[in-house]
Amino acid sequence: MATLRLPDFSQRVRRPEIMDQPGLDPAEHAAALRGLGRINVLSRSGAVLWPTIARIAREQSGKPLRVLDLATGGGYVPVTLARLAARAGLDLRIDGCDISATAVAFAKEQANAQGFDLHVFECDVLTGALPQGYDVITTTLFLHHLDDASAVDLLRRMREAAGRAVLVDDLVRSRWGHALAWMGCRLLSRSRVVHHDGPVSVEAAFTPAEVLEMARAAGMDGAMLTRHWPQRFLLQWRRP
């Protein structure tokens, strides 16, 4: 008789995500990025970064605020920030980077289609120095891709590279988060990549306590973590 395997959320379980596979068919990759975009709209994963970014931009006294989104995927976060900045009349220069050429092309197309001229470039954020010259460095739905040591290392390098602040948004590992991801991914996308990667991402995600411990290990003194819908966390660190 077949047995139902319920994931154990007491520890991370890391399994490969289809979107990370280099040979993924570009059309299937683009379909998955469109699905991820719809999930981002529902989970407000650009809007939750905005209040902190807007506050810092208003402190700039006329200088543009330079923001870099790491592992930007389809560019949903930079495009959302660009739209909110235009609406608020704030001068932001927002760039995005990703290891995947397909994602970079898709993000550029999305930005252009919405009338934003964003700089999106290819970059492996796990090797070499992070791009320099940015006030705020963000990343969303990426930390859970990494093993614990690489996650701490990325947080440390983001802290060192960011002139003003680091913002990290990701999934919370929990049974409820897993159920929501399973249902949400099926309701919002027909992509088998999204159906597979969503629940697998929750199993690999961190708990808020684990994230705060990693932030401490990365030297982010004073880092703050808040939780938001749907089973997500936002880690914020500002340079003193």
Ligand SMILES: C[S@@+](CC[C@H](N)C(=O)[O-])C[C@H]1O[C@@H](n2cnc3c(N)ncnc32)[C@H](O)[C@@H]1O
């Ligand atoms: C789940 S997607 C998240 C995309 C986007 N940040 C979002 O929230 O919609 C993870 C992204 O990380 C990118 N990625 C994986 N490894 C990377 C690396 N070493 N350097 C830069 N990007 C990477 C993938 O190509 C993919 O676009």
